[in-house]
Structures are given as structure tokens and as C-alpha cells.
Amino acid sequence: MTWRPRLAEGTAPVLVVLLLLLVGLAIAGPAYDEPSGYLALLKRAAPLMILAIGQYFVIVSGGFDLSVGALVTAGVVIAARLIDGSESATTGVILLVLGFGLLVGLVNGLVTTKLLVPSFIVTLGMLLVLDGAVFLWTDGAPRGALSAGFRTFGRGALDVPVLGEVPWSVLILLAILVAAALFMRSGTGRALVAVGDNEAAVRLSGGQVDRLRLLAFVLSGLLAAVAAILLGGFAGVSAQVGSGLEFRAITAVVLGGVLLGGGRGSVVAAAAGALSLEALFTLLNLLGVSGALESAVQGVIIIGAVAYASLGGGLRQRLRWWPKQRDSVRPAPS
Amino acid sequence: MTTATTTTVRMTGISKSFLGVPVLQGVDLELRGGEVHAVMGENGAGKSTLLKVLAGVHRPDGGTIEVDGDPVSFAGPTDAQRAGIAIIHQEFTLLPHRSVAENVFLGREPVRRMQVDRRRMVADTRELLDWLGEDGIDPTDAVSSLSVAQRQVVEIVKALSTNARVLGMDEPTAALADHEVELLYDLVRRLRERGIAILYVSHRMREVFDLSDRITVLKDGRFVTCAPTGELTSEALVRHMVGRDLGEYYPDRAAPADLGPVRLALRGAGNDRVRDLDIEVRAGEIVGLAGLQGSGRSAVARAVFGVEPFTRGVLEVDGTPRQVTRPRTAVRLGIALVTEDRKGDGLALRQSVRDNTLLVRRAALRGARSRARSDLPALLDLVTVVSRGEHQEVRFLSGGNQQKVVLAKWLAVEPKVLIVDEPTRGIDVGAKRAVHELLRDLARRGVAVLMISSELPELIGMSDRILVMHDGALAGELPAGASEGAVMALATGHGIGEVA
Known part of the structure; x- marks a missing residue:
């Protein structure tokens, strides 16, 4: 049997989009003449890509996770307050933040699978709970500061042979991406996609549907915590650091050709969707488009991508606004 | 006008x-x-x-x-x-x-x-x-x-x-x-x-x-x-x-010597939908389960498989009493169920032929057994001959070929007891014959097969024995080759004696 690379269905468009955007960047910005420019882009995009990978697990198994943005904010605010500039507390606090993300994912997953509340509602509720808790705890202004050690992951770089200085966040992203891609090739990963496609079929095949969904939420929560650590280092402490990231991650996943409702899509494409989104915002910025337009652009993308996924090849026909030339049975009016 | x-x-x-x-x-x-x-x-x-x-x-x-x-x-x-x-x-x-x-x-x-x-x-x-x-x-x-x-x-x-x-x-x-x-x-x-x-x-x-x-x-x-x-x-x-003569339609039945020990036994089993079931299915035989729509045929299958478990009586697999309260337990005991609703709960339609074929093995088994690959070529052979390769999504296959994928997914875990509910519903003549031969072949290799079908010629042609259900209970048992009239008489609640 000859092995040939195969793209999961719906992956090709996002790769084309990404390529076009990268070419666009090379033309529009002088910084993108050299690899370092792209490395900087990747570094900026890393937290969103990691969030998109987490969101992918939940979406492909048939759910939504709206809590990740609030979870990022909570992670950063908690870390800043507990570390309060102390270098020695760093390791413990990092573990605590990761544990917190895992716990939030566990609660999301348990409420969804055991109490049978739709994940959209559960995670929306979690978003509000986390937002409220952060506000209560900080009175609206986060206190404390992150240690230099903590900020290394979001800011620092590692000297890698051949490549030179590679940001930590890029290395972490690559490790997560490779692990996620391998996981999705495993039996458990394939079963996760099948759950999004037909839950009953998986259950009647002896699969543990609830555990698989729970796993997806836990992974999403954990990866949101990782994104919080990177963003805290990169962007610093604020009560708005994670706001809106849940929708950005969902947009990225959808842009990656992953079917809302589950059952189809690749994790690499979801990550590519996140990178495309970041590249697009960078390009718009270079072209002098106001940053205020970002959310509008994002809205258009999410609607467009879903329309493309639902209609596929039929889209061109539907979008034809002028009447089609008919060779009907009726004689043309003279 | x-x-x-x-x-x-x-x-x-x-x-x-x-x-x-x-x-x-x-x-x-x-x-x-x-x-x-x-x-x-x-x-x-x-x-x-x-x-x-x-x-x-x-x-x-x-x-x-x-x-x-x-x-x-x-x-x-x-x-x-x-x-x-x-x-x-x-x-x-x-x-x-x-x-x-x-x-x-x-x-x-x-x-x-x-x-x-x-x-x-x-x-x-x-x-x-x-x-x-x-x-x-x-x-x-x-x-x-x-x-x-x-x-x-x-x-x-x-x-x-x-x-x-x-x-x-x-x-x-x-x-x-x-x-x-x-x-x-x-x-x-x-x-x-x-x-x-x-x-x-x-x-x-x-x-x-x-x-x-x-x-x-x-x-x-x-x-x-x-x-x-x-x-x-x-x-x-x-x-x-x-495009060819079908000739003899059904494969040969099992000879008495082919029958092995009792694989599946129900002793006084029942739940909300069925009652007082005493059924034995031996290795090597195909037992037909007949009955009208709503007589409890499918409820028996669902109960054995742990979807709607029995609440009374005993279920034995290979002579050992077992509590089967969910499909996962059933699968791990070696019981397989091909449901009547292929698209509704048999297949994940957007997944590939390969992923569907491996679904049970991956979802229900652990460790090395879930990763076993040695028999995969033969298994995929069974289904890839009918598709455009193992990476094709199953929703693009015809009904008959989809059914073969469902069967392949169960063959992948080598079940001891195979329950099939309307195995040839909505599939064409050629695929029907292939499914019949496959079922008989499995029986010959020592699987105990319980077959539910509304199509009487199929049920009679395939079964070594026929159990008939009426109103949630067994109405009687008929030997191989019983007439349609005899089956219908039991299924509608009349005794055999009343059929002249």
C-alpha cells in the first residue's frame, strides 16, 4: 500500500487563505521580508492557536466552549495576584493555573454530560460566573504583578541551533500542535469525531460517549490555561486580557473548515484558521484599516465560513444574483 | 382543465x-x-x-x-x-x-x-x-x-x-x-x-x-x-x-454436528416490554426471531445488548450469568448488535469506511486489542471492494454497502453472539445475498446468530430454528423450513393447531 498525504475534508480552503494572506503580508509589510517577521507573527498568534486547538476538541465532538475567554482572564488575574512579583512562587502558581483550567473544563464537561444541559448554555454560564468572580475578587482593577520567570513563556526566546532565537510560545505551540495531531489520529481521537457525527452509533458500539465529551472540555480548559500563561507574559495583566477570545477561537475553528455541530474537520486546519485570522488582522493593520473594525471582520468571516461549509460547491450558484439564462420549454416572449 | x-x-x-x-x-x-x-x-x-x-x-x-x-x-x-x-x-x-x-x-x-x-x-x-x-x-x-x-x-x-x-x-x-x-x-x-x-x-x-x-x-x-x-x-x-441467475437463494443450513455449546441463554428474562423469555442460542446456529411489528422482537435485542436491560430473570453468556446494563458491557462480553436503523444508530455517516470499521474496536476495547492491525487488510477487503477506498465517507455508499460496513465493524471484534435486526432492510438483491452468506459463514465459524426479520421468506430461508413472538412473550418455536402460514399463525396469537 502506498502512503500519500491526505487532507481531511474542508482543510484545503483554509490553507489557500493562509497562503494568500502570507503573500499579502510579504507585499504589504517590509518586516515580512525575513523569517523573523513570520516568527513574530507566529508568536503573536500562538495563544489564539492554542485556544483554537482546545475549542476544536469541543466543537468536533458536537459542543461549544464559550468559557475560554473568561478562563484566560481569570488565569492571568489569579496568577498576578498570587505571584505578586515573587520569583519563588512562579512554578507553583503555573501549576495552579493549569489545575484551575482543568477544573473549569471538568465542571463544564460534567454539567453537560451528567445534567444534560447544552454545552452552549453551560459554558455561557461559566463565562458569566468567571467574569463575575474576577470582578468581585479584584474590584475591577487587578492587583499584583507577574514574575519575570512567568513572563518568559510569553515573551522570551530560546536559542535553537540553525533557527536562532525561537520564542518559547512558538515552541510550546508546536509541541501542543504535534501532540494534538497525533491524538486525533489515535483511536480515541477518531472516536471523538464520531461522537460529534453520531452519538448513538458510538454508544451502541460500546463507546463511552460521556467520557469522550468530558475529555474534550477538560482539554479545552487546560489549553485555555496554557494560553493564559502565554498571554499574561505577552500582554501583561488586565481584566480584559481574555475578553472576546472565545468567539475569536470559534471563528478560527470554523474558518479551518471544522463543521459546527461536530463530526468533521482537522485540528491542524483549526490551528491554521487561527493563524489566518491573526495574519488577516496584521494585514489590515498594515493597510491602515482601523482596529475597531476587527470584530466586524470577524463577524463576517464566521458567517461566511459557515455558509461556505453548508453550501460547499453550491455557493457560487446561490450567490448568482442575476437570473440564470434559461433554455426553458416555453418559447421566449417576442 | x-x-x-x-x-x-x-x-x-x-x-x-x-x-x-x-x-x-x-x-x-x-x-x-x-x-x-x-x-x-x-x-x-x-x-x-x-x-x-x-x-x-x-x-x-x-x-x-x-x-x-x-x-x-x-x-x-x-x-x-x-x-x-x-x-x-x-x-x-x-x-x-x-x-x-x-x-x-x-x-x-x-x-x-x-x-x-x-x-x-x-x-x-x-x-x-x-x-x-x-x-x-x-x-x-x-x-x-x-x-x-x-x-x-x-x-x-x-x-x-x-x-x-x-x-x-x-x-x-x-x-x-x-x-x-x-x-x-x-x-x-x-x-x-x-x-x-x-x-x-x-x-x-x-x-x-x-x-x-x-x-x-x-x-x-x-x-x-x-x-x-x-x-x-x-x-x-x-x-x-x-445480471446473473440467483438460483438457490439461501446458503445451506447447519448440520446437527455443526452445533456447539450454548453461547447465549435467557432464563425467565423480562422487562417492561417483554416477559418470561427462555431462549438458547448455540454456537454455529442461526436462530430466527419472528413476530409482528411491536411484538417485542427488537426489544429482546435491545435488552440483551443492554440498551434497555432486563429487569427480571437471568442472562447467561457461555454459561455464566451476567449483568448487562449498558452496550459497553455487552460488547466486552462478545455480544454484537446490528440495529435495524443503519443510518440512525449504526454508522457515523460522515466518517470514513475505515473509521467506521474500526469504531467498535477503538471505542470499546482497551490497550493492544484496540490497536490490533493484523487482520485489518482482510476486514477492509470485505468493505473496500464495495467503496472507492477506505477513506471514502460512508454516507456516499449504497444501503447494501453501508450494511457491509456495519457488519465489518462488528467482525473487527470477533463477537461470540451476533444479533442482527432486519439485516437486509432496504438493500438490493445482490447485497442481500452477500449478507446472507456472511451470516451463515459466521455461524459456521462458531458464532451464535440471532436474526430478527420482518421478511418471512428470508427468516425461514436462513434460520435453523424459528422463535415466534407475540405481545411481548414467546408464542412458540418452529423447526427449519416452517411455512409462512405457521409463523403468521403464532405471530398473530393463534396456536399451531388452528392452522389447517
Whole structure:
């Protein structure tokens, strides 16, 4: 049997989009003449890509996770307050933040699978709970500061042979991406996609549907915590650091050709969707488009991508606004 | 509006491909007013596509369509309607809360003084109903108050109101109860008498012989033959459809020496739906489970498999009493269930042939067993021969091939007990035979097979013993080769003795 690379269905468009955007960047910005420019882009995009990978697990198994943005904010605010500039507390606090993300994912997953509340509602509720808790705890202004050690992951770089200085966040992203891609090739990963496609079929095949969904939420929560650590280092402490990231991650996943409702899509494409989104915002910025337009652009993308996924090849026909030339049975009016 | 001019439609050399896969290749069909013309063929032979080409739903890639000698080309169903051609769909498209007349003229309501002219709508609908001789339906009745058969009449009236002279019917009896089928036969015959041409697509041999004047047979998208119904026997028709003689239809039964120990045993088992079940299935045998719809046949399967577990009695696997309260436990004990709803809970339709085949192994087993790869080529061989490779999504496969994927997914875990519920429902003759042979082959290799089927010839042809259920309990057991009458007598609640 000859092995040939195969793209999961719906992956090709996002790769084309990404390529076009990268070419666009090379033309529009002088910084993108050299690899370092792209490395900087990747570094900026890393937290969103990691969030998109987490969101992918939940979406492909048939759910939504709206809590990740609030979870990022909570992670950063908690870390800043507990570390309060102390270098020695760093390791413990990092573990605590990761544990917190895992716990939030566990609660999301348990409420969804055991109490049978739709994940959209559960995670929306979690978003509000986390937002409220952060506000209560900080009175609206986060206190404390992150240690230099903590900020290394979001800011620092590692000297890698051949490549030179590679940001930590890029290395972490690559490790997560490779692990996620391998996981999705495993039996458990394939079963996760099948759950999004037909839950009953998986259950009647002896699969543990609830555990698989729970796993997806836990992974999403954990990866949101990782994104919080990177963003805290990169962007610093604020009560708005994670706001809106849940929708950005969902947009990225959808842009990656992953079917809302589950059952189809690749994790690499979801990550590519996140990178495309970041590249697009960078390009718009270079072209002098106001940053205020970002959310509008994002809205258009999410609607467009879903329309493309639902209609596929039929889209061109539907979008034809002028009447089609008919060779009907009726004689043309003279 | 009911002048009886007859129409002749001639389709010549019709070809159609989807995504490069040819579905129709040079098919000819002639349809005359006042005839019922049946189109037969296996699943995937191109019957429905041909119908849709005629109705303007699909545009042919090649070939011509003539109506009364004039070449036509349809850009959509509306064009076909204008040429007098309409399809009666399998899924009804009526609005239940509106009246018959409102449904008939939906979107084409006659207007008078800027208002819908209800009186004319009702009068025109009544005229058509009278013309058809359907006086049991009033134009002002709400559709929701009508039976399924009557709704079909309304669909047909709706088509006739657009002056349709050619009606295409795709499996029109699929949604009907047995007594309603006769009503449909009557209606079709009346339509024929009134000069309507009817293109009748159906799987069911008996219907086609009862109703049609001519039969066109398609195989793999090609025209095989067209002959007056009177000149064909059912054997000849099957031969044309399958392209070979089916001969002896069912594989040989098990010899007494082939039977092994009892694999599955129920002792006084029951739950809300079934009661007092005493059943033994041995290695090497196929036990048929017969009964009417709702008699509890499928409930037995679901209970053994732990979907709706038994609450009383004992379930033994290989002689050991077991508590099976969820499918996972059943799978790990070596029990497999092929459900009757292939698309609903058998397959993950958007996943590939490979992923579906491996689903049970991956989802239910642990460790090395879940990653076992050695037998994979043979397993995929069983299913890839029928698909365009193991990476094709199963939703693109025909019903028969999908069923083979379901079977392959269970073979991947080598079950000891295989329960199949309607294993050949909705699949074509050739695939049916392959499934039968596969089941017998599994039995020969020591699997205990419990087979549920509504199709009595299949059940009788395949089973080494037949258990008949009635009203949630076993009504009796019959030996191999029992008559259909004996099975039905038990299934309807009469003793064997009463069958003369």
C-alpha cells in the first residue's frame, strides 16, 4: 500500500487563505521580508492557536466552549495576584493555573454530560460566573504583578541551533500542535469525531460517549490555561486580557473548515484558521484599516465560513444574483 | 382543465454523472399516456436519478427528451411542470393545518379582486377529486385529518391541477399500511384509464407485476431491457436486475454436528416490554426471531445488548450469568448488535469506511486489542471492494454497502453472539445475498446468530430454528423450513393447531 498525504475534508480552503494572506503580508509589510517577521507573527498568534486547538476538541465532538475567554482572564488575574512579583512562587502558581483550567473544563464537561444541559448554555454560564468572580475578587482593577520567570513563556526566546532565537510560545505551540495531531489520529481521537457525527452509533458500539465529551472540555480548559500563561507574559495583566477570545477561537475553528455541530474537520486546519485570522488582522493593520473594525471582520468571516461549509460547491450558484439564462420549454416572449 | 389529451415522452441516450461517477449511461425510456411503466433495478442502478432527470431536478449530461415529438430541455422542475410532468415525492410536502384545496393551490392561489378566490379553489379541487373518483375527500378538510393514503391522493391532485399528464412515483407504497396499498393500486389504475402516463419506480416485485403494463430494467446505470409485463416472469426479472441467475437463494443450513455449546441463554428474562423469555442460542446456529411489528422482537435485542436491560430473570453468556446494563458491557462480553436503523444508530455517516470499521474496536476495547492491525487488510477487503477506498465517507455508499460496513465493524471484534435486526432492510438483491452468506459463514465459524426479520421468506430461508413472538412473550418455536402460514399463525396469537 502506498502512503500519500491526505487532507481531511474542508482543510484545503483554509490553507489557500493562509497562503494568500502570507503573500499579502510579504507585499504589504517590509518586516515580512525575513523569517523573523513570520516568527513574530507566529508568536503573536500562538495563544489564539492554542485556544483554537482546545475549542476544536469541543466543537468536533458536537459542543461549544464559550468559557475560554473568561478562563484566560481569570488565569492571568489569579496568577498576578498570587505571584505578586515573587520569583519563588512562579512554578507553583503555573501549576495552579493549569489545575484551575482543568477544573473549569471538568465542571463544564460534567454539567453537560451528567445534567444534560447544552454545552452552549453551560459554558455561557461559566463565562458569566468567571467574569463575575474576577470582578468581585479584584474590584475591577487587578492587583499584583507577574514574575519575570512567568513572563518568559510569553515573551522570551530560546536559542535553537540553525533557527536562532525561537520564542518559547512558538515552541510550546508546536509541541501542543504535534501532540494534538497525533491524538486525533489515535483511536480515541477518531472516536471523538464520531461522537460529534453520531452519538448513538458510538454508544451502541460500546463507546463511552460521556467520557469522550468530558475529555474534550477538560482539554479545552487546560489549553485555555496554557494560553493564559502565554498571554499574561505577552500582554501583561488586565481584566480584559481574555475578553472576546472565545468567539475569536470559534471563528478560527470554523474558518479551518471544522463543521459546527461536530463530526468533521482537522485540528491542524483549526490551528491554521487561527493563524489566518491573526495574519488577516496584521494585514489590515498594515493597510491602515482601523482596529475597531476587527470584530466586524470577524463577524463576517464566521458567517461566511459557515455558509461556505453548508453550501460547499453550491455557493457560487446561490450567490448568482442575476437570473440564470434559461433554455426553458416555453418559447421566449417576442 | 381535465381534457384527456395523452402525452408521449421519449427519453433517448440519457447520461448523467455526479462528481465524475457515471450514474446513468445512455438510458432510453418511452412513456405513453395511459400506461403504467415500471422502472426496476438494484439500489444504485439509477432509477431515482432517471426519474429526477425526467422531472427537471437534474439536468442530463447527454441525451434528449421529447414530449409529443418536440425536444425539450428543463432548467428546473418548474419547466418540467409546464411540460406536464410532475413527481409525487416519497416525503409528503403538504401543510397539515391547511385545507385540501389550499394545499392543492399552494403558491398558485387563484385571485379575484385582489383576494384569494376560495370558492374557485374549492370548486376546482372538487372537480379534480370527482374526476379521479375520490369522493371520500372534501376540499375543505384539513390535511391533518386525512389518512396517509388520502394525503397521497391530495399530492396527486396537486400535480394534476398543474395539468400534469405524466406522473412519476418513487416507491409510493413505502409510507402506506397494507390495506392502503390496495387503495393506491385502485388510484393508479384510475389515473391510467384517464390517459395519464405513470412512471412507477419500485423495489417491490409484487407491486410491479400487479400494476405495470411495461417494465424497464436498469443495471449499473445502463438500460438492460424493456418488455411488456406479461412477457416477464419474476425469475427473468431478477436475472435482468442482477445480471446473473440467483438460483438457490439461501446458503445451506447447519448440520446437527455443526452445533456447539450454548453461547447465549435467557432464563425467565423480562422487562417492561417483554416477559418470561427462555431462549438458547448455540454456537454455529442461526436462530430466527419472528413476530409482528411491536411484538417485542427488537426489544429482546435491545435488552440483551443492554440498551434497555432486563429487569427480571437471568442472562447467561457461555454459561455464566451476567449483568448487562449498558452496550459497553455487552460488547466486552462478545455480544454484537446490528440495529435495524443503519443510518440512525449504526454508522457515523460522515466518517470514513475505515473509521467506521474500526469504531467498535477503538471505542470499546482497551490497550493492544484496540490497536490490533493484523487482520485489518482482510476486514477492509470485505468493505473496500464495495467503496472507492477506505477513506471514502460512508454516507456516499449504497444501503447494501453501508450494511457491509456495519457488519465489518462488528467482525473487527470477533463477537461470540451476533444479533442482527432486519439485516437486509432496504438493500438490493445482490447485497442481500452477500449478507446472507456472511451470516451463515459466521455461524459456521462458531458464532451464535440471532436474526430478527420482518421478511418471512428470508427468516425461514436462513434460520435453523424459528422463535415466534407475540405481545411481548414467546408464542412458540418452529423447526427449519416452517411455512409462512405457521409463523403468521403464532405471530398473530393463534396456536399451531388452528392452522389447517
